[in-house]
Amino acid sequence: MAKKPTGESDETRLKKKIAEAVKDKKNVSGDPAARSLRKRLKRVQRKRRALSSRKKHAAGKETDKKA
Numbered sequence: 001m002a003k004k005p006t007g008e009s010d011e012t013r014l015k016k017k018i019a020e021a022v023k024d025k026k027n028v029s030g031d032p033a034a035r036s037l038r039k040r041l042k043r044v045q046r047k048r049r050a051l052s053s054r055k056k057h058a059a060g061k062e063t064d065k066k067a
Contacts, residue, residue, distance in 0.1 A: 010044050011041065011044050011045060011048065014037060014040055014041040014044060015041065017037050018034065018037045018038060018041060021033060021034045021037060022034060
């Protein structure tokens with residue numbers, strides 16, 4: 001049986017984790033855990049932007065005429 005999706009997206013969950021990790025540390029740039037969280041967040045954002053770009057491109061100019 002598959003896991004049920006949570007109410008929040010991966011992006012918001014990662015942002016919360018990063019904020020949690022950053023709030024109590026002074027030297028964040030040297031923290032490998034925070035760095036990996038940021039990398040995961042950037043990957044998710046890239047994926048979302050690419051998907052929206054593909055959808056927009058696939059829709060073409062027909063949507064402009066209908067609206």
